Amino acid sequence: MISTIDGIIILVYILGMLAVGYFMGKDNETQEDYFLAGRSMPWLPIALSVAATMISANAFIGGPGWAYGSGLAPFMVNITVPLAIFFAFFASTPVIYQLKVTSVYQYMEYRLGPITRILTVLQFFINSLIQVSSMVFIPSLILQTITGWSLTVIVPLIVTAAIIYTITGGIKAVIWTDVIQTVIVWGGMFLAIFIALKRLDMGLFETLGQAKAAGKFHTLDFGFSLTNTNAFWASLIGGTVMWVRYFSFDQAQMQRVLTAKSMKGVKKSFLSSAFIMNIMYFLMLTVGLILWVFYGGKEFESSNQVMIGFILEEMPVGVVGLVIAGAFAAAMSSVDSILNSLTTVFIKDIYEKYFFKGKEGQSEASLKLTMTISAVFGVIIIFFVIIGFSGTVKSVLDVVGKYISYFSGPACGAFLLAMFTNKANDKGVATGFILGMIGTFFISTSLGTSWLWNPAIGAALSVAIGYIASMIFPATKKTEDIKQYTAQGMRAKLIAEGKTEEDGVSILPFSMDKYAIIALVFFVSQYILLALIQ
Template structure:
């Protein structure tokens, strides 16, 4: 059972988040404040928030479990992150920033039409429900092991804690609490590494040498075997597409980036988030390798149990509370961000588009109510979708969302990089692209990481061909400024090429790019 000291640390931590949410929420007056913080946020907490969302509790527990079995090779999944960041900063983000959007799916309707917008909205919501449910599951699993309580009790507690401070403070609370939670995560990480080494009784490099002898440091695999998840080519192509969707076309990430005061803040936020995210992920994998030596290669029924067993059975009083708070920090930094973004998308893309009289802006009260309803959906999906999984939860989530990443990327690529794509063509392309990805996953015997690439290529190809055949409701002149090349020409012709000394033009190299 957890000690009173550890319980106190966790309770103080959660109460602290609620206080921050309440304090920041006092200034929220309307929807713009709730969803975009009045576009006034400094870049550093934004960057920390984006990184914190990706390094969720899945990484805190799932990454060590994955590395325990597969070694350092799972880091290959992240080699596409720098390429993805370069791509979105160089091409797509200037377009979305220029339009001053609240939901990036508003862009899809402006450029293509309502059918494509609804498909990308559905893709985002399904993707987010899968991700956020897994992020709830991990800390709930830890608490279950410690307390013996039923998941049906623990999951609502975890979700409700996140809902309350998200409702109280909106996106401002999300970003600032994520920044605080990043610090907590680092503390939990450092304590874990130090105590594992102390338990092994060897120095860091001696321990790594033992892991190397067991084959845990083999990272580069240039095999063309498509069944391997961590092979170089799979990670380079499939992984990069997955990260482009994440950083460039996912409301959860782009919404926080668009709260920045300027384009300089946007680009700084991207760089900070990618840098910190990769370092943290690498260190979580390193913990898995150290635990392999600590447990002397002992087999576990579930890879998710490895880190949990270490926390529960091998950490001293006080540190247990800190590390569990770190796991909660990782979970809540992801839950709050996605919860706010799902609410944003539902309000802007569904409620205001179809149910609000004369498309009037939804009230702050309605926006908060939507957040609460999504919380209930998350609780239900978590209990149905993740109970009983024995694989690394990180790998399980990657497998689930890989079917969605490619078609979503394909829709945005068609919108941003062609003038031929139209609503009917892209709609058909997304549907058929998803079906092709589904068949590829079922019959090709390939790893899940290839699916985003297959989904992108099939969606783009089919969508483009259908757009040439099917009539468009928009003229080329109407859509030009919504493409990368069209906006570039417009900005260059008008002489508006910089903001605060930083380029706002797509396809323009600057020091950030």
């Protein structure tokens, strides 16, 4: 059980998040304020928010445990993040940014039609509910071990707090609370490192030297394996497709970026998030290496127990509360972002399209209804976690998490066809999406491939089948009407209009500017660093 002081620290943290939500939301008057902060957010908070969503409590507690057993190899899953960011700069984001959409799935109807729009919306809902549930449930199990509280207390506490400040503050509250939560997570990591090294009475490099001598720094495995998730080719090919979908075509990420004041802000926030996200993840793995030396490599019941045991046994009163607040922070920063994005997609892609009947002069759903929908989604998440993920949930989560990869590839393939071909049409791409998802499932189960290969397999199948099917099904839109929604067409349109730069930054697709170059240099530098330390 945690001490009274630690409990007070956790309570103060949660109340602080609610206060931030309230003050951030006082000026919200319209949907654009609620969903996109009036497109006026500074770039640095956006970058921290994007990174915070991905560095969930699973990574905050589980990351050190993974490194304890596998060394730095799990970093390979994240290594292509800068390459995906480069793709976003170079091709996809300039198109979506210029259209001023609220939901990225609106783009799919502009370019293709309603069938592919609803398919990509459905995959987003399924993906998000599974993802957010795992981001809440596993940390809740961990917090249950640490605090002794029941899951029926912890889960509603995490989600309800996120619901309240997300409803009251909208996307501004999501972004600014993520900033605070990122700082808390960083603090938790550095406290763990400091305390472990102090107990060991060793320097950082001496400690890591012992881990290196034991082979914990081995990361670059060039063997072509379909089953090894952390291998070079799986991470380069499958990981790139996975992260391209995530950073270019996923509402949870694009919505934060679309709140930026300008394309310069978009590029700064995206590039910074890549650095923050990968450095944070690397540090979490480093904590695991230090703990491996600290515990002399002894075996634990599960990987999560490494960090949990260290928190409970080694950290002093007060610090425990701060670290647990960090776990809450990591969980809540994932919940708030996905909750806001679920609401956005439901309102823009389903409610306003199929059910909205506004009063005279009303073109969009009211802010009150929008906030109500957020609350409903929050309650769904609570019940989904407690009821649907009880008992032997952890193994179920592993299985269901793999299923996410079955449709993330086809979703990416659908967007690629829409953005980079003139031939793709609604029925053809929808056919490619569905058959690509089925094909990925059968290939994966037949060959036993790692889940990281599935996005690449699904994208390849969807692009090939979708393009062929588009030549069979008649097009419902004229070529001249859809060209402006492709990357090449948008580039030609902007050049013709004399709109090539904004705030000193290129807004053209296929433009190689300093931000794109820095992303590529960062991507390559990671391999060089891993090769040197290996």
